[in-house]
Amino acid sequence: MKIRIILAVVMAVAVGVGVVSAEDQMIIKLKSGGVATFSLADIDTIKFDDDTTLVAHYPFNGNADDASGNGLNGTVHGATLTADRFGIANRAYHFSAQDSAYISVEDNDLLDVREGEDFAISIWMRTTVQDLEIVAVSKYSGGSGPQLFVDTSGTARIWARDPNPRGWHGGVDFHNGPVNDGEWHMLTGMRRRSVWTIWVDGRQTGEIDEQSMGSLANGTILVFGCSNFGNFPMNAYWEGELDDISIYRRALTEAEIQGLFNQR
Ligand SMILES: [Ca+2]
Numbered sequence: 001m002k003i004r005i006i007l008a009v010v011m012a013v014a015v016g017v018g019v020v021s022a023e024d025q026m027i028i029k030l031k032s033g034g035v036a037t038f039s040l041a042d043i044d045t046i047k048f049d050d051d052t053t054l055v056a057h058y059p060f061n062g063n064a065d066d067a068s069g070n071g072l073n074g075t076v077h078g079a080t081l082t083a084d085r086f087g088i089a090n091r092a093y094h095f096s097a098q099d100s101a102y103i104s105v106e107d108n109d110l111l112d113v114r115e116g117e118d119f120a121i122s123i124w125m126r127t128t129v130q131d132l133e134i135v136a137v138s139k140y141s142g143g144s145g146p147q148l149f150v151d152t153s154g155t156a157r158i159w160a161r162d163p164n165p166r167g168w169h170g171g172v173d174f175h176n177g178p179v180n181d182g183e184w185h186m187l188t189g190m191r192r193r194s195v196w197t198i199w200v201d202g203r204q205t206g207e208i209d210e211q212s213m214g215s216l217a218n219g220t221i222l223v224f225g226c227s228n229f230g231n232f233p234m235n236a237y238w239e240g241e242l243d244d245i246s247i248y249r250r251a252l253t254e255a256e257i258q259g260l261f262n263q264r
C-alpha cells in the first residue's frame with residue numbers, strides 16, 4: 001500500500017530549524033485513521049510518488065527490495081552487491097553464470113500484463129559476454145510473458161509471447177549496436193498499443209508495429225539475470241551487472257526515458 005504523506009511539512013519545518021535529534025519524529029495521519037511515526041534520524045529521503053503505474057522498482061542499493069511501495073521484494077540467489085555506474089559500492093548486483101546467479105520475485109497480479117495493456121521495462125546493465133544469449137528480465141513461463149535480453153550478437157531485444165493463436169510479439173532487434181562492450185547502458189523496452197520499441201541510453205533504436213497482443217498473465221516468478229522458461233534449472237544466465245530495474249504498466253514517453261537516463 002502506498003502511503004500518501006500529508007504531513008511532510010512537519011518534517012520540512014523540523015529540518016528547516018536546524019538540528020534534528022534522535023527524538024524528533026515525523027507523524028503521518030492516514031486516511032484509514034491510523035498513524036505512522038518515524039524518527040527523523042532514521043529517514044534518508046522522502047519521495048512523493050503518485051505514479052501507480054510504476055509497479056516495481058529495484059534500485060539495488062544494498063538489497064533487492066522493491067522501492068515502488070508495492071512490496072514486490074526480490075530474493076537474491078548468488079548475485080553479489082557491487083559498485084554502480086557511478087562507482088559507488090554496494091549499489092548494483094553482479095551476476096555470474098558460473099554461480100547460476102539470479103534474483104527472483106514472487107508472482108503478483110500487478111506484474112501480469114493483460115490483453116491490450118501497455119507496459120515498459122527499463123534497466124541499467126553491463127556485460128562483455130560474446131556469442132551467448134543472456135537474459136536481464138524475464139517473466140516468461142514457457143507459454144506466455146515478456147523478456148528483455150541481449151542476443152548472441154550483443155543486441156538488446158524485447159519480446160513477449162501470448163498463448164495461441166497469436167504467439168510471439170516484439171522481437172525488436174535492429175540498429176541498436178552491440179551493448180556487450182563492457183560499458184554501462186540503459187535499456188528500455190516497451191509496448192504502446194501495437195507498437196514495440198527498444199531504446200539504448202535514452203535513444204530509440206528499434207520499432208515494430210504488429211498484431212494485437214493477448215494477455216501475458218501467468219503464474220510464474222519474475223526473474224532478473226536469467227530466464228526460467230517455466231522450469232528449473234534456469235538458463236540464459238546474465239554475466240555482468242544489472243541495476244535500477246523499473247517495471248511499468250504503461251508505455252513511457254521519450255521525456256520520461258530521458259529523465260531515467262539522466263537520473264543519478
Ligand atoms: Ca543502484
Ligand SMILES: [Ca+2]
Nearest residue numbers: 107112218219
Ligand atoms: Ca500472475
